[in-house]
Amino acid sequence: MINRFNKNIDTKYFYLTMILMGIGFIIQYSASSALGAAKFKDPGFYMKGHLIRIIIGACCGSLFLFFDHQKLKKIAPMLILTSIILLIITLIYNKIFNRYPAARWLPLFVMNFQTAEFAKLALIIYLAAFIDKRQKKVGNLTETFLPAATVISAIVVLVVIEPDFSFGAVIALISITVMWIGGIKFTHLISFVLSFILFSSLIILSSPYKRERVATFFSNGGDVQNAGYQITQSLITLGNGGFWGRGLGGSIEKNLFLPDPHTDFVFSVTGEEFGFIGAFALLVLFLLIFLRGIQISLKSHDVFTKLLGVGISISIFLNVLFNIGVVCNIFPVTGLPLPFLSYGGSAMIYNFACVGIILNISKKSNLSTKGIF
């Protein structure tokens, strides 16, 4: 059906993401109903909001689906400049109005927009475009590495001081990955990573709230009353589901025991209602989408497209791994949303934009249509 309008679009990637989105919608409704009922006397409150965000995200995604990704290369510097300006505006705006404890959002139409999401996409596009442009001198320190590192550092620092440490770390991680794949010298990256680690340890030590988070992680959820409470509840939620789960709507823990059942811990509710079998299936779905995205990207014809596709595929998958890693207590609490399942507009727009770009890339990739891979 979709092929009638978009010749050669990769239907597998399209349908996999649509299935994920549909599952996400159902789980979101189930997970958020008790919270919505308690906070707004409306079990469907978050479900409705999620639907609006899906629609906005889908519009955004279609924009990228029809927008030739090659043109992104040309507007990349403009995008990166815009994102830096937006991040600065975000900081200033929130300083003035002092609306949230963290200066992460700008009001945009019906929702608050997290400018770092835009910056993340802009940075991936910019890095892909930049490395593509400097293909011949990719190993050069001054002409390739330093300009790229400067841009990355500027954005990461602006995100970290919001403060949003986890988001900054994810941006840095994706950037370094894209640069390494793009051919930037290992030694350059190592020194960059080392200085980044130094920088982040300073940040962690300077803020008691982050020290606590890390300490919580190492104390293995023993401190139920405070920060470890979230993780303890998350594990109880998952474990309560058992192998087969309690069935859709059968979650007990979502009744306000589990904090943020609709955002960061939506996967716990999934695990409780659909059991290990459901959680595993969801993980497989994420993996398939990731691998298909990588495959589409690698089958493209130029360096820019490859790096762009690989970069955004990894960025989505990293969020999946970090979110679920936190939920099952492999990583410390980061506050990263689960793509397509968590409630939140900015991430939804970002994810749809990425899907749009990948699908646009798939139009020109020489993919075989038989089998998933």
Next chain:
Amino acid sequence: MPTHNRTIVYKTIAIVSLLCLIWSIIVSKLFLIQVIDSKQYQARCKRQTNYKKPIQANRGLIYDRNGNSLTMDIVKYSFAAHPYLISDKDKMAASLHNDFKKPLSFYKNKLNSDNTFEWLAKDIPESEILSGVNKYKKHSGIAVFKNIRRNYPFTKSCGQLIGFTNIDNVGISGLELEYDSILSGEPGWTMIQKDGLGQFHRRPDMPYKEEIQGNNITLNIDTDFQEILYEELKNSFEKHNADKALGIVINPQNGEILAMASAPAFDPNNPGKYPISDQKNRPITDTFEPGSTFKIVTATAALEENMIQPEDSIDCSKGYIRVGGRNIHDHKKYGKLSFTEVIKNSSNVGTIKVAQKIRKGFVFQYARKFGFGVKSDISFPGETSGILHPLNKWTDLTLSQVSIGHGVSCSVLQLAYAYAAIANGGYLLKPQLVKSISTYDNIVISNSGREVIRRIASQKTMNKMRELLRLTVQSGTGRKAKINGMSIAGKTGTAQKIIDGKYSKTDYIATFAGFFPAKNPRLLCVVMVDNPKNKVHTGGSVAAPVVSNIFKRIYNSSNYIIFQDEEDKLTKNEVKSEDWDDEEKLKKLSLSSVGYASSRPKVFSSNDKIIMPDLKNLSLSKAYGILSRLGFKEIITEGEGIVVSQYPAKKIKTDNETKCILKCKARGNLFD
């Protein structure tokens, strides 16, 4: 493909492999949590989300033989405050003062207290809260507790018999105590889901245990009789300035207890206001020296053992007899008396002479046969066995004393069943208080009927005894129990009380035991008045009129089938025209239950709308019976006697969910 492109592919594959490794670690961790350690987490989940909520079982009700409920469960409210949550303290204190009647300062102190919790009022029925329960329920900082409380509509007249329960609905005295395990049922529980805010959610799949409702008990008691008995006892108690007055009405043929009361009584709705001694069901728990009423033992023994005939003459001319160094006197010098006259006039000398003739063995044996000195095994807490000394401790003096009812003691219950044996032709019956026990949905679990303990004497002997007792009322000491047109049999007793181990010259116990109709007795009544302090103190002048009044009122009020016997059939008009010719008295009587038999109020009911009947001037038990038959669930009574005002008013349309209030007034003595 250019080399650069190829390295991009290799490096991408390397990164993807790394991410897949992390992915598989996550999957393994999930497997650990959700499959291997799942049980442990499920247990923790249960611990924090499940709450076992108890479900109270409804306590069974106690009914009289006509189906009137003697107990009622009504909703009462208790109020408490969390002072720190109340903002408008002065306003609230004023409102509390207005509703709960304690001084304003009391509530102000409570509301300004530093404690986090303060009781304001306990067990207030909804009708007394003028500004309504909801006002307090909605007010923040006020906690309202809804409690099911036992209510006793027949207040004092049935209080001692029924007893009462404590705030946990556990029986404390009377039948509520004796049958607690039967009435209470078994509480159940449901598992309830708690959420993170501590709020509860019911889920259909949660385990539960159903409560078992308590069983209902139906008594042989007739509340009409019970009220009559209590009123007459109370009147006598007040008139004679007595210490107490006890009475029992039974059916001598089958042993059913129809009424049982004593004065002074207590209100089981408010037991704390009365001394413990008023809470005992005295006819069962208290002992007394039966005096001359005990002479039936000697008489029965003598007649049954053929040692004497009613016409045999006995010399009582001395007016006293010397036994064991003491003189026992008669009321006056009688001269020569036949045995019939000895009983009729209640001659101590004559009775002792007969007792000496038949010797102590028989007197003791017959006393035992009549049930004295042993418990009747009626199911009631605190039953007394009375005292009958063992034969080997008897002296000649003991024989003489026991034969005239001194040196022995018994309960009113024991005395009543001893007389019942004479009335029914020689059978000692087991007292039957409970008619049946049934489940809350009216499935009968157990039924009780006539139970014979033993045969005391032959029909022939008992016929003679009945005749002796009839003559006693006809022309002997029991004349005051006589009712024209009715053949009543009975025996008086006047015992001197033992004060500090000696027989008192001033304190007496007046007793009368009587039954009617004399030939085929259907009703037996024993009344004992303890220490009447006015001039008259004998059983004949104090207790006999009480029994007479009780018989008259029961006879006239009753639609009870006990009087259907042909040979004793008397029309009610006969009784009325002969005895109560006084127009005024008749009018007064019609206020009591007497008038009820002929003019049962008509009850209209259409659909679920009920038109309130006129209950004014009816006895409480009649009015209550009408209301409960109309299906009213909550009937509040105040006082006892006849209804003086009712809510809702007569002819008002209402439905049976309405709370009814009956205000009653004591009737006073109808026969003076």
